[in-house]
Amino acid sequence: MNEDPGRDRSSPLDEMPDESDVVAALERAVVAGDLDAATRVVEAAWFPLLRGNGDRVRELLSPVPFTQLRSHPLLAVLLGVTYYGERHRRAKALQYFAVASVAARPRNARISDAERALILAGESVGLRLFGQYSRAVGPARAALRVLDSMGGERSAVIGQLPRVYSQLGMSLYFGGCPVEALDAFSMGLAETGPHDESGFGNLAMLSGMHALDGDILVAREYVDLARGEPWTDQQRAMYTGTFYRIAEAVIALEQFDTTAAQNHLDAMIHDRGTIEHWVAIVRVEAMTALLSDAAATGLSRLESFAISRGSDGRSPSRRASLASVRALLHLALGNIDAASEILRRDAPASPQTNVDRARVSLVRDHTGAALRDLRAIAGTSQSSRTSAEASAIEAAVLLRVSSTGASRSAVDRLGALLRDTGQRSAIALLPRADLERVRSALSKRGHDALFEGVELRSVFVDTDTGSTLTPRELEVLKALERTGSTSQIASALFVSVNTVKSQVKSIYRKLGVNNREDAIAVAIARHLFIDTED
Template identity: 45%
Template sequence: MTTVSPRDSSINGGVLPDAPVPEIDRSCVSRLAKAVEIADYAAAEEIARDSWFDLALSLRHGVAEALEPIPANELRGRPLLLMMLGMAYNVTPQQRAKGLRYFVAAVFAARSMRGRVRMTDRVLLLASESAAFRVIGRTGLSVRAARSALGALEALPAVERGSIPALPRIYAHLGTSLYYGGRVAEALSCFERGLAESPTQGYPLGFTNVAMLAGIHALAGDVHEAEAYLQSARGEPWTDVQRSWYSGTFYRIAEAIVALERFDTATARAHLDAMRHDRRTIEHWRAISATEALVALVDGRAAAGLVGMDAFAKLRGEEGRRPATVSSLAGVRSLLQLALGSTAAAATVLRSIDRGEAERYAGAARIALARGEHGAALHDSRVAAERACSSRTLAEAAAIEAAATLRVEGSRRRRPAIEHLAELLLSTGMRLPVTMLPPADYAAVCAELTRFGYDELRQELPERPILTFDAPEAVLTEAELTVLDAMRRHPSITSIAGDLRLSVNTVKSHRRNIYRKLQVNTRDAAVAVGLDRQLLISTE
């Protein structure tokens, strides 16, 4: 049995806990070094093949040093060793560029030797290629490699497939690449296959598969599905180590989300605190950040949640500022801004989400409801429901539609809207979506749940909603926001007009509206208020 340092890292950037992990055989590193020392590169390649994941989990323990003496002309013909060397360099930030060169070299070597590379080696290479591209943010290439690896696996006879080391882990890597590439259904299928390949005897592999299945379902709002996988993950053959280190990240997220659906923030925090990882390198950081923020939101600490998200993003450096990252976290940020009473800031945050996304429409509908614009809330909630790709977004849209419908006196849609919402909540196990309504709307929806025979569901909801809203603020139009942003960059109306290709009179008209709505009298004051309300993004 080997004790692993907390600084150890897998090719996915996950960090292992300071606890015994019996599946890791560190002797493979010394055997690899010995084979290279005597120039037996074929033996080194065989060790890499047979101990692929032991080496991948030992990258900080001399793998690069063991492989570096191999001459370049020998490496060019051994893609497995090239990929392993690239992985070894990738775990050190200052050497990641070098690691990427080896990744690329391994890919080209494997393609040029396509007819001479074993199919089992091809699977390992494609799985590692997929993980490598995923880690550096090239999700399209990552998905393509993952699909190729799955195709290669399916083409293998059962005997050969069974000879691949740690097959459940390969499925876990491929499923993770598909998930982060937006192919959720394919990812779930892949994790199911990985779970099916988990051995029934000896040290259990494949925990990542059951953890990802639980976490993805919980985040998507399929709470009952998540609970079924959690039931499996909580007991044998899985271990506490697996539940706390990198492989258990989505298990802990699932436990936290399920606890939040019961409004149990203490249990949710306990599961998040049980994670053992390096926040600077863990690839699942966005899911962790969003879940932590939701816990703070349900706990009535929206400001703390927003500060925590900002700190996490700052810790990730450039990755935390990427448009895709900002977009993926915008929905939660918008909720936090609403909880702080700023519909304007909440609306501005939503602008980073693609216009066609259901989450953007659901957020816009919630903001419209908070502003008293129930017509717009009805429209946007219905668009969100039509485009929803998850049960959670569908339930949030249904809750907003029900609330907006209740505002329309004599509407015949009252009962159908309430029943649709109630049945969605009961069938999925969610409770949070209905609590994210303005207080008056929440009270009205709860009363109608009781009226139409859903009193048991009503009793599971808290007395007060999670979000509270101040009086509606004056809202800047898209054109006014554009002019306000230009006012920050240009000192005169003429230069603003030139930059935006508008007439001077049009700019003056927009400026008057901006001053009136923000209740200011000068350009500097307007920009200051815009930054304070997060209508503009500070460049400092």
């Protein structure tokens, strides 16, 4: 551990009976001009100082000159976090984060490992709060390396260590590193004592992430822990418990108990305008609506929630995160073209996107295209949920075209996957006729137990696939929005005027309209005109 040999590591908190005195301890140290002692207060009581004490902390520390903060960077990070809480002063927060970031570099031997870990954690949280998710990953990883190097000493030096791991895990989660995030949350839970409430955030994240990934049986184990002591009802309802409630809701949805799922969603107490977990909340709300035969309501709420988030809700990364569920809602409403367009425009290159495209092809009766999309992800790393949905679609396709060993093998793989993960909803995401065929095949292959006590039903309406627009017709429709001149459209698309007229006639027939104005109105309602700009 990198220590200043002349530095006394005894903590001012040694004399304090409880956390309520941490602000007083910080004040004594700052008034005495002992910033080393102030730093030790922060090391031991980082979270209590931030919990409702931001104004007082800012009042005490903001007069400290930047020159002194450079040699006490943990105080700078604490100040930065308090300034972030005031929207109109967040630029000030960046200044303090910058001071701490430079001071915490490895060559600074005066900084202890505990300080370095907390400074890096603060930097990571700050970047995450400012929406710089990819940049937050580096400091989070560095902080975890420092904590690992400290060994067993870390829990004795850093107060409420499980909360530090929880924040680092969330930076990794939002930064697109879910496996590393799960490791961080697991470490945080391991550092939690039997009567320590500070580890609940780790437990909640573990339960919610596993549930969203489709590992329902694993999620249930964590949920069972979260339901008991020392965790409180307040923790289960507030921000820290968001992913716990998500886990409970997802588990209920896998049993098609939408009432229980909605009750858990309603039990959340948070500010929908500021909570950083809003995408996960939206996804589960949408699935609850979908399985409640209320896809239109679910889509309306999703769009309203995204709009309320301003530029964050419109950003490419958020659109990518919501592309799968947004397309699914449109598909459930029979808006096949809109679902396809959303996946084309918003969805990232991923196994889940391939599965979503395969589902659209299945609904369109394009079984060959569905199988090609599924074959493209064979052998790739996938979540259990993605694998279950892919297996369900593959079984549905093969049962349509064949009753050979290939279809039986696909059904057996699906049955084993559903049994081993605790999932059921993947079957509901099939067209009605396919659902019945797949369920019947599963029963014949000895998987009846999967559906005991479950009211299984498809989320899709019966769709006339002859009413979906071809890619070329979508191009003509978009051109119609700009101009009613067939000659201009023909010139722009390098086709003849007669070809355009024929395609416009087909578009009107498929949309059930007789003129350009009505065609544009229907297209807008079906989200066929999608702005590709940020």
